[in-house]
Amino acid sequence: MVFSMTGYGQSTQEIGGYKISMEMKSVNHRYSEIVVRMPREWTCYEDRLRRMVQQRIVRGRVDVFINKERAGESTSSVEINMQVVDAYMQAAEQLRQKYGMSGHVDVNELLRLPDVMTVREVTTWSDEQLQACLEDGLSEALEGLCRMRAIEGSHLEQDTKERLARLEAIHAELVEWAPVVVTDYRAKLKQRLEQLADQHLTFDDAKYGMEVAIFAERSNVDEELTRLKSHLQQFNQLLSSNEPIGRKLDFLIQEMNRETNTIGSKANHLELVNRVVEMKAELEKIREQVANME
Structure with a gap:
């Protein structure tokens, strides 16, 4: 949950x-x-x-x-701090003796002085x-x-599962299109070489085959697609667990972004590039949802 x-x-x-x-x-x-x-x-x-x-x-x-x-209504008690009162009275007497001042300390004035009176609420518990x-x-x-x-988590879960299903569909399309990249490259390269062939430039099957093999190795994304599938499976499993999953899901999104970026850098085909762009957009939306998960 x-x-x-x-x-x-x-x-x-x-x-x-x-x-x-x-x-x-x-x-x-x-x-x-x-x-x-x-x-x-x-x-x-x-x-x-x-x-x-x-x-x-x-x-x-x-x-x-x-x-x-x-x-x-609450019960309160009033407490007089006699030590403070004595100190004020002594101070008044010192002023009278030293400066010859007259007068007396009024009770009302005394009660207004700081810390003389404390009102405490009487608690009954x-x-x-x-x-x-x-x-x-x-x-x-x-x-x-x-x-x-x-309640909010259930909405996040539902939205994330729908987006995850779309990611799985895009992954299936990437698996389907990956072999086509080399096939299309082989056909286009052969067509160009045949167009350029004349008495000064002849078609060389060996060099042609080597160029195709190098391209196939450089554009191979099988490992990335395998790891991406594993991350998608783990993501689904975590959504069904009963433990806090936010940080784990955040880590998986980082890993899926890494694999998607690698596929995008290797892809030399318009169909693959379009699907990589769509996958990155869905991953970003899922990341925003995961940021709200415990």
Whole structure:
């Protein structure tokens, strides 16, 4: 089964008067990269959440966004940092003694000073409950992401198989036309030599045969066609496997391009050249599809 590297998933959980929303999106990437963005106080759960994603996603960049917002009234507590208050009061007394300043420190002004007052939200859940909530939300978002990747992957697989069938058809045509190259060259060369033959230039069967043999060796593409057929078979087998195949398919496309280029450089026949051009165009389209496969 083929999976795309592109997908999206989301979920919403509630705990202790808060709504926790998760969004996941994945895009193409040569390797595996997982980025988790969440409230700073929850970063202790990041490694666990990242491992959960790694168990399902082998290749691609995955961004995980976790946000929290109040779903109702929450309980808060106010804490006064008495050490900071004492420091401010001592500083005020020093100013009065040194510069003869008068006046007193007002409570309202004191509460506005930095670090004097801290408002803390009172949570009603345990660490285990929060971890379970985050894991449940991630599992739901991850399931949606993988479902979308599977649907997109099936479209990629179908399109790739159709193009691969066309490549196999072109390969069959190349096999059929390959022997014709030498036959046509032999006939054209003989015709030219006979046209040029006169009392100063006579037709030499031995030299003619040698020239044809040299051309046949130089334009022979049997090995390239055999390797190309093997690559096509491997490509088909990989499309039916249940493992990540994107990088392997990318390598096979490089090899098929190499064989196709060699056939094109050796081909000295219009029919072969036309089919090589068509094959290269199909390979490029398949390469674009494979770039999206996990």
